[in-house]
Amino acid sequence: MTEFPKKLSAKLTERQANNALRKLPIPNGLIDFSSNDYLGFARNEAIFKNASNILQKKGVLANGATGSRLLTGNNGLYSELEDFLTDFFGSESSLVFNSGYDANIGFFSAVPQRTDVVFYDELSHASIRDGIGLGRAQSYKFKHNSVEDLNRQIDRLREGKTDSDIYVVTESVFSMDGDSPDLEALVATCKAKGANLVIDEAHAVGVFGKKGEGLLNELQLQDKVFARIVTFGKAMGCHGAAILGSDALKSYLVNFARSFIYTTGMPPHSLATILSACEHIAATKGGQNQLRTNIDFFKNELKAHNLQSYFIPSNSAVHCCLVEGNEKLKKWSQQLQENGFDVKPIMSPTVPKGKERLRFCLHSFNTEKEISKVLLQLSNLF
Ligand SMILES: Cc1ncc(COP(=O)(O)O)c(C=O)c1O
Structure with missing residues (x-):
């Protein structure tokens, strides 16, 4: 093996010195x-077995997707799952991504355009910030859960720029804090200012909503946002994610979201497991x-x-x-x-x-x- 670059070694040493070196834990x-x-x-067990039943009933005997969804990877389970999700979450459309990380970088790198502006909560998840970083829009953070600060910043922006589309993104449950923004106030602000609100519901799915559809559904606000990101690796116990929004948004993402286009689709058993988990919570509240x-x-x-x-x-x-x-x-x-x-x-x-x-x-x-x-x-x- 070639020598590890000194600059990188120095960064690891610094992490160690700060007591912050990350290591993979062993299951305990x-x-x-x-x-x-x-x-x-x-x-x-019921979710596990039902996932196998779904595959068996459909005669799916495949280990992998074989390609990007835009080429050979779009097996029939995708449309069944997306139809289910659209119905379950009460959305016009849904598009499955390989993970929540992929969904966020796909969305934020592709949707806000060069002349647009994104406002994001200062504690937003790394996947949101990375997506914004990959995109071309200007971005500003607002104080954690502060609708007042967001309002002020949008007003300041609107004084100078009138032609930008504005995107506002936050989480309905913050992954590292567990708290939630005032979603009703956010919806009202975004409506008043003509901004597109995007909510990451990763930690709300399964926990809030009559059947675990998330906090927006619980508050009956699901129709008042531009897009929702739901993930299946948390309460749903499996893997993957979906972006919920309009048919036009789905078509746009299929065409422009690079983390959707340039990657192999999910293996059928992953899709069957998501479907099984969603069916389970819909039927039993889980x-x-x-x-x-x-x-x-x-x-x-x-x-x-x-x-x-x-x-x-x-x-x-x-x-x-x-x-x-x-x-x-x-x-x-x-x-x-x-x-x-x-x-x-x-x-x-x-x-x-x-x-x-x-x-x-x-x-x-x-x-x-x-x-x-x-x-x-x-x-x-x-
Ligand atoms: C708020 C939030 N969004 C997105 C993600 C990424 O989801 P995934 O684990 O499916 O990549 C996470 C996961 O930690 C998260 O906490």
């Missing part, structure tokens, strides 16, 4: 307070009620242990306890792990310095005893 079999598998679908009960119980236990003030307020399945500094954070998460609980440290630079945190992901399968115990352990660390 501890009590799960860290995965995004909020409903336990990733190991749900443990959503139990997840909600657990979220409420967790919040009550925070109060009981006087821990509330250390946590970012959240109604979602993600609850974060701020613990400043990578070193202390690592130590605390290690102590929780030694006591049997898998709670992950979210270190800087994944989150800003000073905002390091323990991220508790709640699940329908966590028991009240587990929740009480992990919070008792946490309170002993303060």
Whole structure:
């Protein structure tokens, strides 16, 4: 092997010195307070078996897609899945991508044009920021969940520029904070200012909505946005994503979203698994009620242990306890792990310095005893 470049070695050394070197973890079999598998679908036997049934019934005996969807990879399961998603999420159209990361970079690199402007929440997921970075539009961040700041910035822009299309993007549940913006206020602002609102629902799908359709559906706002990004790797327990929007948006993305065009399609069994997971939640709600009960119980236990003030307020399945500094954070998460609980440290630079945190992901399968115990352990660390 050739020598590893010195500049790159220096960057790794710097990460190490900052206690921020990322390493691939080994599965530890501890009590799960860290995965995004909020409903336990990733190991749900009924979903697994039904996915196989779907493939068998259709006589699909294929391991791979064989090409891009625009060439040979667009097998029949895609249209069945997209029809299901369109109906389930209440949209005009849907387009499946290989992942949420691909969906966001595909959308934001292709849709906003050179003369357009994108406003994004300062805590937006890396996939949104990377997509914006690949695109040609000007972009500005607004303060986290601040509709006031967004309003101010749009007004300032409109004073000088009148011909730009404006895109506003945020998440309905923030992946590293668990909190949510005021979606009603955002919809009203975007309507008043003529801006196109795009909402990433990665961590809301399966958790909010009557059958897990997301927070926009829960608030009956699904028709008031330009596009939604839904992903299947979190509560749906599998992999992949879809962009929901108009037929015109779908056609545009098929023609211009490079992360859609220049990649091999999904293998049929991935599509069957997404379909199976979606059918399961549509038919049974998939443990959503139990997840909600657990979220409420967790919040009550925070109060009981006087821990509330250390946590970012959240109604979602993600609850974060701020613990400043990578070193202390690592130590605390290690102590929780030694006591049997898998709670992950979210270190800087994944989150800003000073905002390091323990991220508790709640699940329908966590028991009240587990929740009480992990919070008792946490309170002993303060
Ligand atoms: C808000 C948000 N959007 C998009 C993604 C990317 O989704 P995927 O894991 O399907 O690539 C994530 C995943 O971490 C996310 O948290």
